[in-house]
Every structure is written in structure tokens, then in C-alpha cells.
Amino acid sequence: MSRFWHGFADMHSVATDEVVIRSAEGVWLEDVDGRRYLDSTAALWYCNVGYGRQEIADAVAAQLVRLPAYSSFGAYTSEPTVALAERLADLSPIPNAVVFLGSGGSDAVDTAAKLVRRYWDVVGRPEKRVIVSREFGYHGMHGWGTSLVGIGPMKTGYGGNFIDEVVNVGVMDVETLGALFAERAGEIAAFIGEPVVGAGGVIPPEPHYWPEVTRLCREHDILLIADEVITGFGRTGWLWGSQRYGIEPDLITFAKGVTSGYMPLGGVLVGERVRAPFWDDDVPGAVFRHGYTYSGHAGAAAAAMANLDIIEREGLVARVASLEPALDRAVRRLEGATGVGEVRTVGLTAAVAFEPSLLAADPGLPERVVSAALRHGVASRVLRGHALHISPPFVITEAEIDTMVDGFAAALEDVAAAAR
Ligand SMILES: Cc1ncc(COP(=O)(O)O)c(C=O)c1O
Structure with a gap:
């Protein structure tokens, strides 16, 4: 019987029924009994460049020996982190973006959710605190993600919501969204959505959906967060789902495909409007007091650089x-x-x-x-x-x-x- 507690699993049965993968190459997995499986999901939507990429492993190994990681709090950072931020800013569909890094998608969502609230706070609108999400939406399992999720069972059993300032609307329901914005724009900080609903069941948007959501956000002065944790780095045939669907986000959350899972990494691309009070404008006390121990991890950044090389070269x-x-x-x-x-x-x-x-x-x-x-x-x-x-x-x-x-x-x- 295993002692490893699996995510999203009923351990009554899984503890005696694990599938233990030993190795993989391309799209093929091999388990400890030598059985081979075609990986139809790229693990959890992340191993986009396929398994067995020596060049990513080599890049990470070289970086770990040189410098595994260093603090990114205060003034410190490391070379590959700065290089990766530059590269991601260049690839971003948001003009002049800056990059906040963490270790995965849930970190990215928590970062984005806290940042939009902090943004409205520093520009003098602290009452804008609500974040609106979509039915069937999935935004990770940290406190914010669990509050924003549009998949009922993932929220239940915790004695209520973690964060009360959230509203969930129908997956394609722009009418209700418009009415909600018209009524409560003064309280709403941001709308968050996946370009294509992923974990909620691969639901592509109706053609009018995202242009209309983008328009409504602009009209009502509500920030738009595109959660591209799955769609970022090519899953829809465009580098970003935002490009495919005409979304003009203020922030983009990403993870998974940035390293193809060779190292855990995620982050937020932040556009000029949200960055301005923290970086550019003279706003006393405008500091985003947030960050993770492994924000800007050098080994993870090296994996991302090598992974992006492969995506581009191939x-x-x-x-x-x-x-x-x-x-x-x-x-x-x-x-x-x-x-x-x-x-x-x-x-x-x-x-x-x-x-x-x-x-x-x-x-x-x-x-x-x-x-x-x-x-x-x-x-x-x-x-x-x-x-x-x-x-x-x-x-x-x-x-x-x-x-x-x-x-x-x-x-x-x-x-x-x-x-x-
Ligand atoms: C759209 C979206 N956002 C956030 C997350 C959370 O990412 P992670 O599991 O890396 O924390 C996921 C994970 O599947 C996701 O699909």
C-alpha cells in the first residue's frame, strides 16, 4: 500500500492501484512493469515538447551546478531569470509586459488576484475587490483558485468559501456579465477566464464571447485576466489563446507549457496599466508585498529557456x-x-x-x-x-x-x- 497521497484521488482505491511511471520518450510512457502507454494528455496538459529532451535536462543541470537559485526578494535575482523575463515580455501579446514568477499555475492565479486588488488599492479605489469568474472555469487550487473555480465539487466541504468577494457567471453568458458589470462595476476588480475552458471540459469560446468580454471590461473599467495556464505556449495552434480569440488582457497567467513540466514554473505577464503605479508613477507606498521562495528560480528559468528554444526551432x-x-x-x-x-x-x-x-x-x-x-x-x-x-x-x-x-x-x- 502506497504512502503517497495522490491529487484528486479516492485513496481508498488508488493506494492499492497506483500506476507508477518509470520513464518516457516522445509521447510514450513506460511503467515499472514495462508496460507502454501513449500519453494522451501530456501529463496534465504540460509536456508539450514531449519526453526525453536531453537538451532541457542539460541546461538545467548546468544551471544547478553554476547556481541552483537565489532569492528574488528585494534587489536580488539571477541571470537566467532576467533573461527569461525579457524573453517572455517579448513573446507576450500584452505590449511592454513585465513578469512576476512563481512555481505553477495556482501561484500565478493567486499572484494575479492579489495584484489586481492591490492595484485598485494603490490607485485609490480599494472598494474594487470582487473577481468574476466563469462556470466550469478552473484556476488552480490555492485559496483564490478554490474560491474562483466554476466546478461545484471542488469548492464544497470546506465550511464555506475561502474568499467571499467572487462571482461566478455562466460559461458563455455575456448578457449576465454585462448586467453584473453595469450594476456592480464599482466593486469589481477583475474578470478572469480561460481562453478555452480546460479542466472544466475543453469548451472553446463562441465567436462573439471574448471580443464582447474584452469590450465590457473596458467599458466598465474592470481589469481582464486571461488564464493561459493551459492555452499559453501553443496549445490552440497560436502562441497564446488571447491571440486566437481576440482577447486584450491586462494580465496573463501562465505555467505548464513554459517549461513543458521539466521544472515547475509559472507566472503572470503584467501590462503597463497595472505595472505603472508600482514601477513608473510616483505613488508613495506602492509596493506589491508578495513573492514566493522559488519566484524566479534559476534552474526553472533555464528549463524554460531550453524549452522555448525547442518550441521555436521545431x-x-x-x-x-x-x-x-x-x-x-x-x-x-x-x-x-x-x-x-x-x-x-x-x-x-x-x-x-x-x-x-x-x-x-x-x-x-x-x-x-x-x-x-x-x-x-x-x-x-x-x-x-x-x-x-x-x-x-x-x-x-x-x-x-x-x-x-x-x-x-x-x-x-x-x-x-x-x-x-
Ligand atoms: C487554467 C488553469 N489555471 C491554473 C491552473 C493551476 O495550475 P497548477 O496546477 O500548476 O497550480 C491550472 C491547472 O490545471 C489550469 O488549468
Whole structure:
């Protein structure tokens, strides 16, 4: 029986049923018993450049020997951190951005949420404290993320909300958003949303959604945070989801794809408006008293630099764009399978949802399909209790996409056969 407490897991069963991965190469994982699995999710949407990248490991090793990390509080920092901030600012769709770093997406969301409140405080509007998020939105599991999440079960059981100044609106409901902004703009600090809802079930935006949200935020003087923890660094076939969907954010949160998970790293790109009172304008006492021990970690920055080199050199963002139709075609083969309801795809990610009526009668169905897929050599997981998660590494080939979908098809067939 394992002593490792898994995230989002029912340890009553997982403790005796772990899948222990030993090594990986490209899109293929190998477990401790020598079984191979195609990684249909790039772990948790992060291993975009694929596994086994010696060049990232070498860059990190060299950096760790030279200087593993140094404090970034006060005036201190390290060389790769400054270089990475410069590079991210250049890549940012927000003009003249500056960069605040942490160790992952939840850090980034907490940083952004605290920063927008601190911004309104230093510019003399401390009553603007509410952050508005979306139904099905996921923003990590720190205090702010748990308060902003739009997936009900992730909030329950803690004796109430951690942060009360949050409002959650329908996933595509710009009308309610407009009415809320009109009524309460004086209290609202920011709106946060994922360009494509990810963990909530791969829900691409309707065409008018983001231009309208951007317009509403401007009209009502509400800051816009694009949570690009999944969509950043190419997942939609554009470097940023904000570019694909015409979002004009004041802040962007990112993590995952910045290092492809070779080291833990995340951060916030901050535009001129929010940075100004802290960096440029003469605002007495305008200091953002926030930071993490590993903010600007040199080894993580080295991993990000090497990872970004690979993405650029191998044209991996363009590769996602060119694979988008192939993934869509392949995954839609599952539309006719027993139990399958809506199939949603965008860029190099997809969700295969189960029929709502079947799910209502049998909520364990998706997990059984995931287990069956594993037996057919495909590693996946369930999104929001209702869909199969697909987001393979960007280096997947069209043949491997077919192999992956064949594995899911066989798993669906096994589970349907067992129910007959
Ligand atoms: C959109 C989004 N924001 C934030 C997070 C939290 O990131 P982390 O798990 O690295 O803290 C995630 C993680 O999946 C995410 O998808």
C-alpha cells in the first residue's frame, strides 16, 4: 500500500492501484512493469515538447551546478531569470509586459488576484475587490483558485468559501456579465477566464464571447485576466489563446507549457496599466508585498529557456495548427460509439463527453473507460466527471493520433460489452 497521497484521488482505491511511471520518450510512457502507454494528455496538459529532451535536462543541470537559485526578494535575482523575463515580455501579446514568477499555475492565479486588488488599492479605489469568474472555469487550487473555480465539487466541504468577494457567471453568458458589470462595476476588480475552458471540459469560446468580454471590461473599467495556464505556449495552434480569440488582457497567467513540466514554473505577464503605479508613477507606498521562495528560480528559468528554444526551432506552435484538423477528424470517429455524447476539439486538445442520461444513471462510467483505455495502451483521465481528456504532446504524429483514438474506441467497446 502506497504512502503517497495522490491529487484528486479516492485513496481508498488508488493506494492499492497506483500506476507508477518509470520513464518516457516522445509521447510514450513506460511503467515499472514495462508496460507502454501513449500519453494522451501530456501529463496534465504540460509536456508539450514531449519526453526525453536531453537538451532541457542539460541546461538545467548546468544551471544547478553554476547556481541552483537565489532569492528574488528585494534587489536580488539571477541571470537566467532576467533573461527569461525579457524573453517572455517579448513573446507576450500584452505590449511592454513585465513578469512576476512563481512555481505553477495556482501561484500565478493567486499572484494575479492579489495584484489586481492591490492595484485598485494603490490607485485609490480599494472598494474594487470582487473577481468574476466563469462556470466550469478552473484556476488552480490555492485559496483564490478554490474560491474562483466554476466546478461545484471542488469548492464544497470546506465550511464555506475561502474568499467571499467572487462571482461566478455562466460559461458563455455575456448578457449576465454585462448586467453584473453595469450594476456592480464599482466593486469589481477583475474578470478572469480561460481562453478555452480546460479542466472544466475543453469548451472553446463562441465567436462573439471574448471580443464582447474584452469590450465590457473596458467599458466598465474592470481589469481582464486571461488564464493561459493551459492555452499559453501553443496549445490552440497560436502562441497564446488571447491571440486566437481576440482577447486584450491586462494580465496573463501562465505555467505548464513554459517549461513543458521539466521544472515547475509559472507566472503572470503584467501590462503597463497595472505595472505603472508600482514601477513608473510616483505613488508613495506602492509596493506589491508578495513573492514566493522559488519566484524566479534559476534552474526553472533555464528549463524554460531550453524549452522555448525547442518550441521555436521545431516550429511546434505551427505544428499544433497543422495537426488540429487531424485530431478533430480522428476524435470524431468516437462520436458514434456507445455512450458517447458531445465531442469538442480545438487546437491539440479535445474532450469526449458521455451521454448525460447514461452518466446520470452510471457516474462511474468515464473512470471505467479510462481504466480500459489504459489496458489498451492509452493513458488518459476524466474531465469534470463527464468526459475523456485528450491533449497529447505537440510532437505526436498523425499515426500516433490514430493509435490513441483506436485505444479509446477499443476501451469504449470493452465497457459497452461488459454492460450488455
Ligand atoms: C487554467 C488553469 N489555471 C491554473 C491552473 C493551476 O495550475 P497548477 O496546477 O500548476 O497550480 C491550472 C491547472 O490545471 C489550469 O488549468
